[in-house]
Amino acid sequence: MDQIKSYYLSSGISEQVYDLFAEAEEQLSERFRTIDQIAEINQLKVLRAMQEAGFAEAHLSGTTGYGYNDDGRDALEKIYAKVFRTEDALVRQQITCGTHALAVALAGNLRPGDEIFSPVGRVYDTLEGVIGVRETPGSLAEFGITFSKCDLKADGSFDYDAIRAGINEHTKIIEIQRSKGYDVRPSLSVAEIGELIAFCHGIKEDLIILVDNCYGEFVDVIEPSEVGADLVVGSLIKNPGGGLAPIGGYICGKKAYVEQAAYRLTTPGLGKEVGASLGVTRQLAQGLFFAPTVTAAAEKGAILAAYVYEKLGFVAVPTADEARNDIIQAVTFGKPELIKAFCEGIQAAAPVDSFVTPVPWAMPGYDSEVIMAAGAFVSGASIELSADAPMKEPYAVYFQGGLTYPHAKYGIMMSLQKMVEKGLVMC
Numbered sequence: 486m487d488q489i490k491s492y493y494l495s496s497g498i499s500e501q502v503y504d505l506f507a508e509a510e511e512q513l514s515e516r517f518r519t520i521d522q523i524a525e526i527n528q529l530k531v532l533r534a535m536q537e538a539g540f541a542e543a544h545l546s547g548t549t550g551y552g553y554n555d556d557g558r559d560a561l562e563k564i565y566a567k568v569f570r571t572e573d574a575l576v577r578q579q580i581t582c583g584t585h586a587l588a589v590a591l592a593g594n595l596r597p598g599d600e601i602f603s604p605v606g607r608v609y610d611t612l613e614g615v616i617g618v619r620e621t622p623g624s625l626a627e628f629g630i631t632f633s634k635c636d637l638k639a640d641g642s643f644d645y646d647a648i649r650a651g652i653n654e655h656t657k658i659i660e661i662q663r664s665k666g667y668d669v670r671p672s673l674s675v676a677e678i679g680e681l682i683a684f685c686h687g688i689k690e691d692l693i694i695l696v697d698n699c700y701g702e703f704v705d706v707i708e709p710s711e712v713g714a715d716l717v718v719g720s721l722i723k724n725p726g727g728g729l730a731p732i733g734g735y736i737c738g739k740k741a742y743v744e745q746a747a748y749r750l751t752t753p754g755l756g757k758e759v760g761a762s763l764g765v766t767r768q769l770a771q772g773l774f775f776a777p778t779v780t781a782a783a784e785k786g787a788i789l790a791a792y793v794y795e796k797l798g799f800v801a802v803p804t805a806d807e808a809r810n811d812i813i814q815a816v817t818f819g820k821p822e823l824i825k826a827f828c829e830g831i832q833a834a835a836p837v838d839s840f841v842t843p844v845p846w847a848m849p850g851y852d853s854e855v856i857m858a859a860g861a862f863v864s865g866a867s868i869e870l871s872a873d874a875p876m877k878e879p880y881a882v883y884f885q886g887g888l889t890y891p892h893a894k895y896g897i898m899m900s901l902q903k904m905v906e907k908g909l910v911m912c
């Protein structure tokens with residue numbers, strides 16, 4: 486028996502589970518190679534951006550107080566602008582999360598009477614509160630900003646007629662969510678987003694196209710900002726933070742729009758000039774440096790899980806051989822015991838809080854109980870291996886992340902191991 490196998494067997498994995506995964510990895514080797522090549526290109530892209538921006542040791546120290554002349558912060562923003570091929574970038578730890586980044590980008594660029602239009606269906610759950618789709622104190626709706634949307638067609642394609650009809654004289658921002666998030670529609674490729682943007686700009690040239698890029702960064706070798714998006718927005722505790730960013734968000738895009746966002750994040754008149762980096766620049770920059778390979782690790786883990794669970798008869802979205810546009814993987818298990826066992830396995834494989842047993846709870850904002858597994862270095866960081874599942878039909882688990890491929894693999898092995906131990910699955 487080889488050394489690696491005996492290591493797994495002494496780490497709580499049974500022989501059948503090990504063998505199943507070994508076989509899966511063999512089948513997936515070509516696919517994994519393609520992902521590694523994407524990571525390689527993106528690694529060079531990030532590296533070159535750092536070099537071209539003249540990133541220096543002196544940039545790593547940071548400022549306090551107002552943060553005037555924070556050269557490290559400014560250099561990091563230059564690097565982000567180069568990576569996303571945009572005129573400017575706002576990359577700050579004062580942006581508390583992805584929702585906040587999106588809220589700042591929206592509120593900064595909208596004025597009373599303006600409308601947001603989503604051509605790809607519902608917006609992310611938390612954004613419904615920001616926009617006021619769901620009545621929420623302080624929402625954009627309270628400032629006279631309206632929202633409308635149209636859904637994708639049943640086959641997942643864009644409903645161009647509905648989009649043309651949905652854009653009117655008040656429409657100011659088109660919000661395109663790249664990842665399906667926890668919705669059932671497919672995630673969008675950068676190429677598809679490009680087609681959609683061209684169509685929207687063709688209807689009305691001065692529309693601001695904002696792409697919610699959460700979970701999509703570095704999955705492809707180009708970003709939506711390279712196919713016409715005016716703003717791309719995301720969270721640093723997802724892909725681009727590489728697991729090292731302890732907090733933060735980014736807004737990259739046209740200079741004028743980034744500036745408006747900065748006036749909202751800090752204050753009119755001050756904008757990007759203030760915002761001390763407090764010594765966090767090192768983690769944000771180092772995280773970005775790791776992001777391409779971390780994203781690849783998460784993606785490979787997702788594909789491995791899709792392959793194994795499909796093999797066992799469950800439905801994976803996307804499937805193991807489908808093209809991927811984000812790092813989220815859904816698997817439908819159909820039974821509450823199975824999603825519980827899945828989450829227990831992910832938790833048991835975590836570096837932090839591995840001794841905790843996840844239990845379903847009534848999370849605010851959800852219409853059913855939710856079970857979650859996460860044992861992360863950065864609280865709530867979904868670039869780290871994590872899973873959650875609403876306790877309702879069709880009993881599907883959504884999971885993502887994995888800072889390293891071996892960890893993602895072990896977590897998924899443990900998820901199956903728990904099911905096998907409870908006699909819920911035979912393999």
Ligand SMILES: *Cc1c(COP(=O)(O)O)cnc(C)c1O
Nearest residue numbers: 582583584609664666697699720
């Ligand atoms: C995670 C996510 C958000 C919100 O980010 P938070 O950091 O959780 O606030 C918005 N949109 C999409 C598609 C996401 O995946």
